[in-house]
Amino acid sequence: METMLKPARGGEKDVLDKDASATPLGGVNDTYGEDAATEDLPVTPWARMVASGMELLRDPSYNKGTAFTEEERDFHYLRGLLPPAVFSQELQMERILHNLRQYETPLEKYVDIMDLQERNERLFYRVLIENVEEMLPIIYTPTVGEACQKFGSIFRRPRGVYISLKDKGKVLDILKNWPEKDVGVIVVTDGERILGLGDLGVQGMGIPIGKLALYAALGGIRPSTTLPVVIDVGTNTESLLKNPFYIGLRQKRTTGQEYDDLVHEFMTATKQAYGEKVLVQFEDFANHNAFRLLAKYNTTHLVFNDDIQGTAAVALAGLHSALRITGGSLSDQTYLFVGAGEAGSGIAEILALEISRQEKKPLDEARKSIYLMDSKGLVTKARYESLRDFKKPYAHEHPACPTLVSAVKALKPKALIGTSGQGGAFTKEGLEEMASYQELPIIFALSNPTSKSECTAEQAFEYTKGKCIFASGSPFPLVTYGGKKFVIAQSNNCYIFPGMGLGCVISGAIRVHDDMFLAAAESLASEIRPEHLARRQLFPAFSEIRSISAHIGAAVAAKAYELGLATRLPQPKDLLAYAKSSMYTPTYRRYR
Numbered sequence: 001m002e003t004m005l006k007p008a009r010g011g012e013k014d015v016l017d018k019d020a021s022a023t024p025l026g027g028v029n030d031t032y033g034e035d036a037a038t039e040d041l042p043v044t045p046w047a048r049m050v051a052s053g054m055e056l057l058r059d060p061s062y063n064k065g066t067a068f069t070e071e072e073r074d075f076h077y078l079r080g081l082l083p084p085a086v087f088s089q090e091l092q093m094e095r096i097l098h099n100l101r102q103y104e105t106p107l108e109k110y111v112d113i114m115d116l117q118e119r120n121e122r123l124f125y126r127v128l129i130e131n132v133e134e135m136l137p138i139i140y141t142p143t144v145g146e147a148c149q150k151f152g153s154i155f156r157r158p159r160g161v162y163i164s165l166k167d168k169g170k171v172l173d174i175l176k177n178w179p180e181k182d183v184g185v186i187v188v189t190d191g192e193r194i195l196g197l198g199d200l201g202v203q204g205m206g207i208p209i210g211k212l213a214l215y216a217a218l219g220g221i222r223p224s225t226t227l228p229v230v231i232d233v234g235t236n237t238e239s240l241l242k243n244p245f246y247i248g249l250r251q252k253r254t255t256g257q258e259y260d261d262l263v264h265e266f267m268t269a270t271k272q273a274y275g276e277k278v279l280v281q282f283e284d285f286a287n288h289n290a291f292r293l294l295a296k297y298n299t300t301h302l303v304f305n306d307d308i309q310g311t312a313a314v315a316l317a318g319l320h321s322a323l324r325i326t327g328g329s330l331s332d333q334t335y336l337f338v339g340a341g342e343a344g345s346g347i348a349e350i351l352a353l354e355i356s357r358q359e360k361k362p363l364d365e366a367r368k369s370i371y372l373m374d375s376k377g378l379v380t381k382a383r384y385e386s387l388r389d390f391k392k393p394y395a396h397e398h399p400a401c402p403t404l405v406s407a408v409k410a411l412k413p414k415a416l417i418g419t420s421g422q423g424g425a426f427t428k429e430g431l432e433e434m435a436s437y438q439e440l441p442i443i444f445a446l447s448n449p450t451s452k453s454e455c456t457a458e459q460a461f462e463y464t465k466g467k468c469i470f471a472s473g474s475p476f477p478l479v480t481y482g483g484k485k486f487v488i489a490q491s492n493n494c495y496i497f498p499g500m501g502l503g504c505v506i507s508g509a510i511r512v513h514d515d516m517f518l519a520a521a522e523s524l525a526s527e528i529r530p531e532h533l534a535r536r537q538l539f540p541a542f543s544e545i546r547s548i549s550a551h552i553g554a555a556v557a558a559k560a561y562e563l564g565l566a567t568r569l570p571q572p573k574d575l576l577a578y579a580k581s582s583m584y585t586p587t588y589r590r591y592r
């Protein structure tokens with residue numbers, strides 16, 4: 001059967017045929033029917049009635065622009081509303097890319113491509129999926145950071161849900177204003193720690209929007225089931241409060257009970273509106289809330305924190321790959337983290353967990369080879385009383401080391417991992433020291449966006465005389481050193497969260513367990529082949545990401561079933577095939 005777009009001139013809109021709830025990703029198995037198509041466009045096994053004519057052209061989920069066929073133009077009252085030429089989606093894509101490449105600044109590209117999302121969603125996703133490496137730096141780090149800083153100025157059309165202190169007591173009603181009833185994945189921020197850029201208040205909304213675009217493009221989550229949310233409790237950033245174009249509450253951040261109550265109302269409302277299988281990803285909260293909220297809600301809701309757990313899983317996969325190059329096992333190395341916030345302690349903790357599993361030793365024992373540095377220098381036992389809880393497990397007996405070089409000299413770490421949000425924190429002296437006692441030092445500069453990276457890729461190679469095994473959080477161009485070219489691997493949580501979401505959705509998971517992140521990390525690491533390692537490339541190319549997400553999704557789902565956390569029964573026999581067949585694809589439907 002084909003997609004039926006019946007004329008509904010009298011305002012009858014979007015009546016979904018009940019057959020639609022056949023699969024977990026919002027109802028439609030997108031590959032279904034493709035084999036059965038007699039013409040070159042795929043067809044879908046369900047029927048919808050939506051608006052026709054101009055309304056159809058203005059609905060981004062159905063609009064195909066110049067790609068409406070002659071037949072469709074006649075049938076859906078489009079004749080004369082479009083110029084006469086009929087384009088293929090491929091030609092439309094070419095045109096989009098051609099125009100995008102004319103812009104001089106990344107922010108102009110961002111505005112242009114996000115506009116496409118509001119005009120023609122399938123074309124937007126097809127451009128993303130088929131050009132991941134080119135598009136990622138625009139809709140994601142680093143450009144999304146600048147977009148958030150200027151979000152008020154570039155604001156055009158709202159997307160997602162804005163919940164502010166003014167909405168206390170009305171959060172469920174607000175969620176009901178969102179037009180989609182079938183929401184499967186929410187990304188929520190309060191904007192207090194946007195990437196490494198600090199408190200951007202309501203303008204942090206760019207991050208949930210960008211992350212969810214990746215859920216759909218990289219993880220195959222149906223776009224209509226994704227919901228970006230920002231909780232606006234004010235901002236402490238003076239320049240934003242003074243900026244006439246700031247679009248949030250013009251007040252200092254509210255904290256304490258009032259903050260907790262609003263977040264709690266939101267968390268309760270998500271379940272009331274969408275059921276207990278809605279996945280809520282916490283994103284870019286400041287440390288003082290991130291750990292707390294995760295601990296508070298992970299026993300009652302399907303939640304994870306991307307900055308703690310997603311970043312951790314991808315870095316663990318990167319360390320696995322790095323050790324395949326250097327030799328040795330995870331357990332007999334020393335690790336030094338510069339930055340002891342969400343990413344630092346998240347990675348430290350998953351690493352300790354993995355070591356304790358591998359070596360069958362207590363977690364506390366496994367933590368002993370992992371050291372953290374914060375703004376006050378090495379985290380040590382002597383500082384124990386004044387430390388935040390999440391740093392305490394790593395407060396080891398050790399003399400004070402105030403600087404990076406002194407810590408590297410004293411500890412001789414195998415791997416140096418930057419999660420500080422401090423651009424340039426990996427000094428020349430520190431990196432030279434890393435290379436002074438080992439053949440292949442592992443250097444991860446993970447802070448985002450590019451301006452906050454602890455060092456550039458070029459500096460890492462230069463200061464270690466080409467010896468380093470390097471990964472960064474944001475993209476860097478290829479580095480040539482000693483006549484050799486090195487592709488710079490990005491250790492970014494976008495390798496993990498789309499697959500994690502896919503795994504949760506296809507299994508109907510009701511909780512996220514740490515073991516699901518270990519499974520995701522293992523799955524990602526298994527994608528690294530000897531040819532990657534020969535080039536010191538720790539992660540596969542983003543062009544392979546849909547297949548990687550399917551594998552991660554299957555691994556996560558398998559773990560959820562094993563742990564008794566999955567509710568979609570019976571368990572599909574072949575989870576990988578099921579994951580793949582459930583993924584959203586953005587080729588146009590044929591409307592009849």
Ligand SMILES: O=C([O-])CC(=O)C(=O)O
Nearest residue numbers: 141195196307448492493
């Ligand atoms: O958004 C990214 O690129 C990675 C991330 O979660 C962060 O840096 O907060």
Ligand SMILES: [Mg+2]
Nearest residue numbers: 195283284307
């Ligand atoms: Mg983040």
